[in-house]
Amino acid sequence: MPTDVRLLADIDKVIHEPARLGLTAILSVVESADFLYLQRETGLTKGNLSSHLAKLEEAGYVAIEKTYRGRVPLTLVRLTDAGASAYKAYRARFKKFLERS
Amino acid sequence: MVDIEKIEKRTVQSFYEDGLFEIALGAVFLLLGGYFFAQMTAPKGSTLEDVLSILFVLVIGSSAFLASRILRFFKRRITYPRTGYVTFKKKEPGTRRRIATAVVAGIIGASLAALYSLSPSVKVLLPALNGLLLAIAVLLFANKIGLIRYYLLAAASAVIGFAVTAAGIGDIKGVSLYYGLFGAAGVLSGLATLVVYLRRSPRPAAAGPEGPDAH
Numbered sequence: 001m002p003t004d005v006r007l008l009a010d011i012d013k014v015i016h017e018p019a020r021l022g023l024t025a026i027l028s029v030v031e032s033a034d035f036l037y038l039q040r041e042t043g044l045t046k047g048n049l050s051s052h053l054a055k056l057e058e059a060g061y062v063a064i065e066k067t068y069r070g071r072v073p074l075t076l077v078r079l080t081d082a083g084a085s086a087y088k089a090y091r092a093r094f095k096k097f098l099e100r101s
Numbered sequence: 102m103v104d105i106e107k108i109e110k111r112t113v114q115s116f117y118e119d120g121l122f123e124i125a126l127g128a129v130f131l132l133l134g135g136y137f138f139a140q141m142t143a144p145k146g147s148t149l150e151d152v153l154s155i156l157f158v159l160v161i162g163s164s165a166f167l168a169s170r171i172l173r174f175f176k177r178r179i180t181y182p183r184t185g186y187v188t189f190k191k192k193e194p195g196t197r198r199r200i201a202t203a204v205v206a207g208i209i210g211a212s213l214a215a216l217y218s219l220s221p222s223v224k225v226l227l228p229a230l231n232g233l234l235l236a237i238a239v240l241l242f243a244n245k246i247g248l249i250r251y252y253l254l255a256a257a258s259a260v261i262g263f264a265v266t267a268a269g270i271g272d273i274k275g276v277s278l279y280y281g282l283f284g285a286a287g288v289l290s291g292l293a294t295l296v297v298y299l300r301r302s303p304r305p306a307a308a309g310p311e312g313p314d315a316h
Contacts, residue, residue, distance in 0.1 A: 018103050021103045021105065022103055022108055025103070025105045025108040025109050025112070026108060026109075026112045028109065029109050029112040029113055029189065029190065030112065030187050030188065030189050030190065031188040031189060031190050031191075032187070032188055033185065033186065033187040033188075034181075034185050034186040034187070035185070036184070036185030036186070036305070037115075037184060037185025037186060037187045038185070039185070040184050040185055041111070041112065041115065041185075069181070069186065074186060076186070091105060094105075
């Protein structure tokens with residue numbers, strides 16, 4: 001298998017999905033963000049956002065914390081250390097692939 | 102294909118889309134302008150002059166702190182209910198960067214002091230010099246976050262500084278006028294941005310609990 005294709009074959013598929021990639025890219029910049037912020041920034045529906053966040057949480061890439069702001073329930077999402085490392089690795093690998101192709 | 106860099110940049114820009122940061126920045130410069138104006142107009146040897154001298158450190162030291170508190174207050178009231186809650190990573194500057202900043206600031210300060218002692222008439226140029234230095238700082242910031250408004254603010258800083266000098270208003274009077282005008286430019290730019298933001302981002306209708314378990 002050519003090296004550049006192998007680079008793609010080994011890519012993290014949890015992050016590679018466009019919606020999750022967008023979410024991870026946003027979360028890589030912020031400390032934490034709530035559901036409304038992520039929904040507005042990604043343009044995803046509530047259902048889609050929930051499902052993608054659940055997949056990222058399952059992979060251990062995001063931590064979801066349920067809290068309150070005053071009396072309003074607030075769902076805070078942040079990238080875990082594992083998520084930050086995976087995103088960094090994905091970014092580097094994909095950049096390498098683009099440079100070679 | 103997803104443009105990761107664009108998404109990261111857009112996320113950083115989202116912090117500034119409500120204009121509140123410019124309003125806070127402008128308010129700090131209005132405060133500084135007001136302070137220098139009060140200092141200039143205070144009668145020589147009066148208690149007011151002494152009090153203002155003592156207040157200098159407090160004004161400089163507390164303005165950034167106050168601005169950040171006020172910014173957070175309005176973010177909670179205006180922004181978070183409309184476009185969601187977000188906190189950004191605080192990047193502490195590294196030792197090398199701190200040293201470089203201190204060296205640059207020292208060189209600029211020493212150059213200005215030397216220039217001033219060699220030729221006191223240089224005080225006429227103080228507003229222009231202030232305007233230019235701040236324009237460079239704002240330009241670097243604008244380049245980092247990629248928002249056109251901040252390029253305009255950088256240009257405004259340089260133009261205001263040179264205009265005040267060209268009008269022959271130098272020294273502390275010119276500097277206070279420059280700070281006041283630049284502060285007003287920041288506040289106006291921020292208010293205009295805020296109006297656009299409020300029109301584009303109405304408060305979502307009261308809904309049930311948000312988040313993955315809400316469905």
